[in-house]
Amino acid sequence: MARYGMAIDTKLCVGCMDCVVACKTENNVPEGYNRDWITEEAFGKFPNINLEIRSERCNHCENAPCVSSCPTGASHYHDIGGVVLVEYNECIGCKACIASCPYDxxxxxxxxxxxxxxxCIHRVEEGKDPACVSVCPTNCMIFGDLDDPNSEISKQLNSRKHHSLKPVAGTNPKIFYLT
Amino acid sequence: MELSRRRFLQISSATVTGLAAVTSLSSITKGAKKIEEKTGKPAKGIQKIPTYCDLCFWKCSAVAYLKDGELWKIEGHTNDPLSNGRLCPRGTGGVGAHYDKDRLKTPLIRKSERGEEKWVSVTWTEALDYIADKMEKIKIEYGPESMALFSHGVGGTFLKHMIKAFGSPNETAPSFAQCRGPRETGFELTFGDIVGSPERTDIENTKCMVLIGSHLGENMHNTQVQEFAKANKKGATFIVVDPRFSTAASKAKYYLPIKPGTDIALLLAWMNVIVNENLYDKDYVEKYGFGFEQFAYEIKDYTPEWAYPRTGIDPKVIRETAYEMAKHKPATIVHPGRRTTWYGDDSQRSRAIALLNALLGSWGRKGGFFMPTKLSIPSYPYPEYPKPERGRVDNPDERFPFAKGELLANGIREATITGNPYPVKGWIIYATNLLQAIPNQEETIKAIQNLDLMVVVDVVPSEIAGWADVVLPESVYLERYDELNISPFKEGFVSIRQPVVDEPSHQKPNWWIAKELGKRLGLKKYFPWNDIEDYLDTRLKSVGLSLERLKKEGVVKAPKQPIYFEDGVQPNFWTPSGKIEFYSLQLKEKGFDPVPKFTEPESPPPGYFRLLMGRAPVHTFAKTQSNPILKDMMEENSVWINNDIAMRYGLKSGDYIKLKNTDGVVSNKVKVKATERIRPDSVYMVHGFGQRSKMLKSTYLKGASDAQLTTKYKLDPLMGGTAMNVNFVTFEREA
Amino acid sequence: MHEITTTRNNHLIDPSLEIWGWEIPVYLFLGGMVAGMMIITGYFLFKQRQTEETCSCRYVPWVSLVLLSLGMFALFLDLEHKLFTWRLYTTFQVTSPMSWGAWILIIVYPAILVTILITPPKWLVEKFPVVKKYSEWLNERKIWIKNIGVANMILGAMLGMYTGILLSSLGARPLWNTSILWLLFLVSGLSGAAAFVHMVAKNVYERELLAKADNGFLTFELFVIALMIIGLLTSTQVHQEAAMLILTGPYAATFWVFVVGIGIIIPLIIQLMAVNHKVNHTPWAPIMVIVGGLILRFVIVEAGQVSSWF
Incomplete structure (x- = not known):
């Protein structure tokens, strides 16, 4: 059983939003909405600044509050890789999942x-990377199986410092930021 | 010596004979199909069509996807040396260009005062007859040279051809005097060759790169950004010099928050350290250098301590960064930048950059500046152009002695205002928004008012289109053929642009417009081809390729050629001395400094801040703001203000303010970004926003326009470029 | 300095959540009112007061029925994918309070209807003679009525608690993420219901009793609010910031004036004076309590959406 995750190298990411645009066209995300986005976090006082640039999206948490708060089971863990998905025809639009997601x-x-x-589970099932990963001009994103010790993502996570977002929320996110 | 762009690049041309078989893309069709030919039913499934991108000038090859006959998405072409299978965000969002609701749909003829944006929709025949008639009148009354063409990008090829065939030498683009010009001049004076586009920087293999004001990652020159990341991954050292803590600065080992306008002082100090401490590439300088002794003498006093009060950069840091550059030589790039029109001393600053690179021996070396190679395809066998009776209009009396090669867009504008050296009465403007591109909008409008004919060819109604007499709606790149792309780069290649979808309305491709105009102007012999397929096939067949093959494969590469001196490229320097000119006699002869000198920049008046501008990764110039996908990424710009200053003015992030410059010009309202990421003496905006074309509804008055506030500009005395970072603004509360 | 910027700008998500407008606070308020009314009705049934001609247990269930239906209608209005609402009832999701709520509501309806059956109004009996049959059958069995009273109290409590747990289970919003919210909403529902019954009661005993009870509920509510705030203030920084939203931040004025002042303290004073016969009973106090309860739901729902982890 695979367990899909993503590692994003913040040292390489330039925040160009290509991932956002690619997602938009690949998945027909409507105008005014984004499934992924760029966050820039800066610390310090000019000129001594530390800037982290991150491509962010659903963390496909292993302990996903959106799944547990869903009254119909529309939000669920997919059989393949534990990807968190929404079955649109079961969703009633109650928005409990939205309110429960610490990552908005x-x-x-x-x-x-x-x-x-x-x-991009439809691509992953065809053996491709998600659109955001495959388009990134800096090659800063790695998608893969966290349970496979030989996957590129496992290797990177084993050898590099990394963090995930809002770990205190206790959701066990599967997106990691290499620093 | 003749400084000429015809010398552009010492190109090791490759021929296609013996081209390796290229793996072709699967399931390629001959072009977009909305309807299945056999069944007459709507097309089903995925079609992939290769073409090259037009969201910027980089011209990456791409593959457009159609789903059930509708344009879906676009991806990089894996065989393309520019994109390596990955487009930049603009390229990825390119499908939005086709779907843009604000697109021009039919030809328009002005029906009231210029700039009032009142139009009559006309047919192509009416519009082209009107233009041809006016052009003939101008030709008779003032001569063909009184027609000028402003054209940006590859799409202008056939209009350029038309204007030359018409008999005018006055063809220009703001990409020279408003952009790369000073850089090319500085490098050509030094190495006898220009940097060119795509830049010949071997970033992938560099061990140390210095970015002076260049904000790679925010400007998305695709291959450069890709290589920047690769070099980063390999552990290259980056030194970033910028008044603003750019994205690139966040990747840098050294960030030098320089006082704007003092780069030459820093460059001189670096060179001083490298020469004084014998850190330069001695063999290289000895072998290829000219006038090194005089150069060394000229810079002997410019120590880091001398530079410190001028630049604000700690002498220790200047030394350390100089050592770092020297340590990695020749795999060190002091990046020449792209838009280098900043403070008026730009050619000399670029020359200083060239000289520093020369000291490091990076020109022609791996990890430095490679020697581009290109697939050689002869141009179409046209008859010779008529020789204009009068020379170029932009630079009377060679006021700017080194403005050779390309024409000055601002020079043509000036001639249009003054009528000197001769009147300019007609402008054709192709795909460039001159109001955003050339500083001082008032002068541009003044020039326009002197015209008998102004034609704008574009895909959207840009601001400049609002001032036109005739507006011609062009097909976007996904709907048309264009000239072949045979850009010189690390390996030779040719790529094709071909139609992927039909035009949604009455738009026409530029080649058709040029040919139709040519026909009406009696220039039929200059358009011997039937259509562009015929043209392209003729060119391609001349080297054993074919249109059919290109349409299928998108890109064909030439065999690899050496691109470094160490691999056997013959070093050639087309300077008067035939060497790298550390000391420039030709500059001296014309009364300029043979070695760059520092001049103190103007300081902002009290309460004012220097206006700096740059790029966002999701937009190109002022031309993509209405693209629905890219607009969704960034709808308006913001003004970066140092936190302490913002606090002093009671401003916080998200507040809307207006900017007022020292000439009293007030901008549209713009969002504040209060940040630690910029010097307190400067403010920064992304270029291209605050557009005022009423026809361009989706982006009307979104954000503020730096171009509007750029009323002052300094002319580069060497080549006539318009330096734009010389304006100061203050804040006005939004009422 | 710590600067954080994001390019995300999703409708109703950024810059802060605005997914729930008036519908959800109204739904939670009405749910709370119904919960309180069920508990009160249940108590009177348990006390066998249904035989009293003027007992509120004879008409309050009707009010509950109407309010519950209005509440559910408000909830329905809030659903974005309305055609799929039936999906709620093809499954039971044990970890989802929303699913619990859906099923609780399904049980609450028959409970209220059965309660109505105990003392059906004349017109109903006349129209449907069969009602009389069942009603008589029920009234012959006192223990059944007692049990219906207990069921009313239990279901009312569940409903009241659920309205709070619905929010507090949404861990991503620190203001809601307090395990005492169910108690606040339950007691607020009780105080609102008591105020309402007190206001409309025809029976003097019940009126007095409910005024006293309401004073108790209001006092207890004050205590719960204090506990909730203390709980937030002694928790993590994000919880502290969340508390500040209602204490000193943008929702403070509404919270202090309408929820605490007009919704609790002033009516509490008036009713204390009334039960001590210093002043006459006035509908103003109960109206204030009810309005305060409604505004409490608005403040908590809105401020809760603004509160976030970072």
Missing amino acids: ARFIHPDGYADKCTF
Whole structure:
């Protein structure tokens, strides 16, 4: 059983938003909504500044509050890789999942259902990387199986310092930021 | 010596004979199909069509995807040396260009005062007849040279051809005097060759790169950004010099928060350290250098301690960074930048950059500046152009002695205002928004008012289109063929742009417009091809390729050629001395400093801040703001203000303010970004926003326009470029 | 300095959550009111007061029925994918308070209807004679009525608690993420319901009793609010910041004036004076309590959406 995750090298990321644009066209994300985005976090006083640039999206948490708060089971862990998905035809649009997500990764699609990053599962099932990963001009994103010790992502996570977002939220996110 | 762009690059041309078989893309069709030919039913499934991008000038090859006959997405072409299979965000968002709701749909003819944006929709025949008629009148009354063409990008190829065939030498683009010009001049004076585009910087293999004001990562020159990341991954050292803590600065080992306008002082100090401490590449300088002794003498007093009060950079840091550059030589790049029109001393600053690179021996070396190679494809066998009776209009009496090669867009504007050296009565403007591109909008409008004919060809109604007499709607790149792309780069290649989808309305491709105009102007013999497929096939067949093959494969590469001196490229320097000119006699002869000298920049008046501008990764110039996908990424710009200053003015992030410059020009409202990432004496905006074309509804008055506030500009005395970072602004509360 | 910027700008998500407008606070308020009314009705049934002609247990269930239906309608209005609402009832998701709520509501309805059956109004009996049959059958069994009273109290308590747990289970919003919110909403529902019954009661005993009870609920509510705030203030920084939203931040004025002042303290004083016969009973106090309860839901729902982890 695979366990899909993503590692993003913040040392390489320039925050160009190509991942955001690629997601938009690949998945037909409607105008005014984004499934992924760029966050820039700067510390310090000019000119001594530390800037971290991150490509962010649904963390596909292993302990996903959106899944546990969903009243219909529309939000679920996919059989493949534990990817968190929404079954649109089961979603009633109650927004509990949105309110429960510490990352604000979800939104209500104009068609009424809760929507978010799917890790491009339709591509992954064809053996491709998610659109954001495959387009990145800096090659800063690695997608893969966290349970496979020989996967590039496992190697990177084993050898490099990294962090995830809001670990105190206790959601066990599967996106990691290499620093 | 003749400084000429015809010498552009010492190109090791490759021929296609013996080209390796290229793996072709799967399931390629001959072009977009909305309807299945056999069944007459709507097309089903995925079609992939290779073409090259037009979101900027980099011209990456791409593959457009259609789903059930509708344009879906676009990806990089894996065989393309520019994109390496990955487009930049603009390229990825390129499909939005096709879907842009604000696109021009039919030809328009002005029906009231210029700039009022009142139009009559006309047919192509009416529009082209009108233009041809006016052009003939101008030709009779003032001569063909009184027609000028402002054209940006590859799409202008056929209009350029048309204007030359018409008999005018006055063809220009703001990409020279408003952008790369000073850099090319500085490098050509030093190495006898220009940097060119795509830049010949071997970033992938560099061990140390110095970025002076260049904000790679925010400017998305695709291959450069890709290589920047590769070098980063390999542990290269980056030294970033910028008044603003750019994205690149966050990747740098050294960030030098320089006082704006003092780069030459820093460069001189670096060279001083490297020469005084014998850190330069002695063999290289001895072998290829000219006038090194005089140069060394000229810079002997410019110590880091001398530079410190001028630049604000700690002498210790200047030394350390100089050592770092020297340590990695020749795999050190002092990046020449791209838009180098800053403070008026720009050619000399670029020359100083060239000289520093020369000391490090990086020109022609791996990890420095490679020697580009290109697939050689003869141009179309046209008859010779008529020789204009009068020379170029932009630089009377060679006021700018080193403005050779390309024409000055601002020079043509000036001639249009003054009528000197001769009147300019007609402008054709292709795909460039002159109001955003050339500083001082008032002068541009003044020039326009002197015209008998102004034509704008563009895909969207840009601001400049609002001032035109005739506006011609062009097909976007996804709907048309264009000239072949045979850019010189690390390996030779040719790539094709071909239609992927149909035009949504009455838009037409530039080649058709040029040919139709040519026909009406009696220039039929200059357009011997039937259509562009015929043209492209003729060119391609001349080297054993074919249009059919290119349409299928998108990119064809030439065999690899050496691109470094150490690999056997013959070093050639087309300077008067035939060497790298550390000391420039030709500059001296024309009364300029043979070795760059520092002059103190103007300080902002009290309560004012220097206006700096740059790029966002999701937009190109002022031309992509209405693209629905890219607009969604960044709808408006913001003004970066140092936190302490913002606090002093009671401003916080998200507040809207207006900017007022020292000439009293007030901008549109713009969001504040209060940040630690900029010097207190400067403010910064992304260029291209605050557009005022009413027809361009989606982006009307979104953000503020730095171009509007750039009323002052300094002319580079060497080549006539317009330095723009010389304006100061203050804040006005939004009422 | 710590600067954080994001390019995300999703509708109703950024810069802070605005997914829930008036519908959810109204739904939570009405749910709370119904919960309180069920508990009060249940108590009177348990006390066998249904035989009293003027007992509120004869008409309050009707009010509950209407309010509950209005509440559920408000909830329905809030759903974004309405055509799929039935999906709520093809599954039971044990970890989802929303699912619990859906099923609780399903049980609450028959409970209220059965309660109505104990003392059906004349017109109902006349229209549907069968009602009389069942009603008589029920009234012959006192223990059943007692049990219906208990069921009302239990279901009311569950409903009241659920309205709070619905929010407090959403861990991403620190203001909601307090395990005492269920108690606050329950007691607020009780105080609102008591105020309402007190206001409309025809029976003097019940009126007095509920005024006294309401004073108790209001006092207890004050205590719960204090505990909740103390709980937040002694928790993590994000919880402290969340508390500040209602203490000194943008929601402070509404919170202090309408929820605490007009919603609790002033009516508490008036009703204390009334039960001590210093002043006459006035509908103003109960109205204030009810309005205060409604505004409490608005403040908590809105401020909760603004509160976030970073």
